[in-house]
Amino acid sequence: MKLNFNIQPFNSWAKVTKEPFLIAGPCSAETEEQLVATAHLLAKTGRVSVLRAGIWKPRTRPGEFEGIGSIGLEWLKRAKAETGLPTAVEVATAKHVEEALAAGVDILWIGARSTANPFTVQEIADALRGVDVPVIVKNPVNPDLSLWIGALERVNNAGITKLAAIHRGFSSHEKTAFRNEPMWDLAISLKTHAPELPIICDPSHICGNRELIPYIAQKALDLDMQGLIIESHIDPSVAWTDAKQQLTPSALDELMGRLEIRKSGAGTPEVKDKLAVLRNEIDKIDDLVIQKIAERMQIAEKIGQHKKDNGITILQVSRWDEILNKRISYGKALKLSEEFTSKLLELIHSESIRKQTEIMNTDGIAGSQQEHLTHV
């Protein structure tokens, strides 16, 4: 499914100071001194295209620091005037949009908690009608691609054509090294559905701690994302919010200097020829893989008919277990990870069961429901 966003090319509105496009600044604007001093140090690196700062902070529990509020917009104005850096803030209500625009903020972003709520997104989109400002939409907290796309569509339908997405990872009940699971597949899926929509990665919120940021930032660039948004504070040890994940401007400078920038279509004719030869090999192998899977399905259908004729159940747990174990160890011997082999086989097994269910239930009690089931 291709999505048709009506958008302007990223390069036409994102004034990129230096590749990769970088939005940086403190998680929260705390004091005028903190914000302005951080902005100066960031500007000095020559790597930052946009200065960010949280003005209104959505907090999980009441009583925590909920952002400095409107006064922070004045500090941002001063930081912009002194450094020349355009500014970006998060907006979560129509009032935030009004105030940010009145203060001359250059880019607005919609946070993950807001994206998860279509009413909130619609309220923000309505407030943006008739305004020419770039808007970046973070993924929702929950791993729901449709919700992310829906929020982008609401903003785009309101007439915002300078549009981008931010990949900031997804909440998960499992405890892992990350604050928010990257679940790259969702960002890749968004890119596949809407190749022209720029995606900016937010390593700070994915990682939750600064040690992992280089790894995530590099991976985002290697996945052809258009830029990064990274939190930077003049002294993270005393930051009022997200102290563990902020970098000093000089640490950010050093990180950006270490990142490898690769291009999706770069290279000399020889480089491109070699890529074409290897891709040709992949094409041939993919065709064979599909052919073999189709052959396997035909055999599964024969087994299905045999089971039907002899009153045997479709699911055969011990046989399935045997297949899984044997193939996983075979896969391991061929350097395929257990996770990959089991995911692939589970997909094949569920299709095989679906085909056998079709054969089994052409008549009988479930027969009348068959058509409905295959269409859900």
Ligand SMILES: O=C(O)C(=O)C[C@]1(C(=O)O)C=C[C@@H](O)C=C1
């Ligand atoms: O061996 C069978 O009984 C099959 O129907 C084949 C198959 C498979 O696709 O591998 C399908 C369903 C069973 O649960 C086990 C295995």
